[in-house]
Amino acid sequence: MSLVKNCKEVAKSIFDITPFTMLDYPNHLACIVWFAGCNMRCSYCYNPHIVLGKGKKSEEELLEFLQKRAKHLEGVVLSGGECTLYKKLVDLCIKIKGLGFKIKLDTNGSNPNVLKQLIKQNLIDFVSLDFKAPKTLFKSITFSNFYDALIDSLQILQSNDISFEVRTTVHIDILNEHAINEISDILLENGYSGIYYLQKYLHVEQTLGKMQNPIKIFDKNLLSDKIKIEFRN
Numbered sequence: 001m002s003l004v005k006n007c008k009e010v011a012k013s014i015f016d017i018t019p020f021t022m023l024d025y026p027n028h029l030a031c032i033v034w035f036a037g038c039n040m041r042c043s044y045c046y047n048p049h050i051v052l053g054k055g056k057k058s059e060e061e062l063l064e065f066l067q068k069r070a071k072h073l074e075g076v077v078l079s080g081g082e083c084t085l086y087k088k089l090v091d092l093c094i095k096i097k098g099l100g101f102k103i104k105l106d107t108n109g110s111n112p113n114v115l116k117q118l119i120k121q122n123l124i125d126f127v128s129l130d131f132k133a134p135k136t137l138f139k140s141i142t143f144s145n146f147y148d149a150l151i152d153s154l155q156i157l158q159s160n161d162i163s164f165e166v167r168t169t170v171h172i173d174i175l176n177e178h179a180i181n182e183i184s185d186i187l188l189e190n191g192y193s194g195i196y197y198l199q200k201y202l203h204v205e206q207t208l209g210k211m212q213n214p215i216k217i218f219d220k221n222l223l224s225d226k227i228k229i230e231f232r233n
């Protein structure tokens with residue numbers, strides 16, 4: 001009996017599936033699985049419909065989709081929302097791995113225990129960790145108290161043999177160059193030697209906190225040169 005037939009119908013937690021991306025998983029053709037819900041409320045969030053919305057697809061539908069696409073895709077990006085909130089994530093990753101896919105996890109770092117389990121069981125291949133803000137600004141930007149959890153997640157990634165990157169969305173009016181330098185220092189203190197990616201906030205009408213276009217201008221010249229920084233759209 002196939003994996004798909006063995007999978008029982010569970011509550012729908014998957015908001016949607018993007019069937020194909022060449023951009024979201026470095027060097028891999030992949031699909032993106034968007035999990036509904038998030039435990040943060042970043043004002044600049046581009047996905048309020050996913051954060052506040054309900055899932056529309058079940059695990060069974062996802063696995064059926066993946067089985068059909070197995071010859072065309074190499075990887076699966078688990079994103080959201082915050083995918084680590086999905087209670088059956090470890091089991092789901094076992095099933096996705098069983099179909100032969102690599103897994104990339106996009107996370108806000110709020111759930112180090114799930115991250116640890118996934119790494120321990122060798123279920124994920126790459127992680128994008130969102131470092132939202134330094135401690136002093138974390139609550140005002142994310143409307144959450146997960147800074148310590150984020151640092152735990154960073155340290156778990158750092159101390160395990162797993163590929164990962166760290167990235168920050170920059171809206172200059174709420175996170176300036178000084179804050180980025182603070183994050184850079186924290187990354188260095190924790191032994192991070194990879195590229196630190198900055199994603200410039202691009203204004204859209206529908207953000208979670210009705211964010212406005214930045215008034216200030218980001219000055220790259222004020223950034224620390226202690227860490228390698230790259231900008232990404």
Ligand code: SF4
Pocket residue numbers: 038039040041042044045046047051080081082108208
């Ligand atoms: S940007 Fe913030 S609110 Fe939106 S999905 Fe990411 S962590 Fe959640």
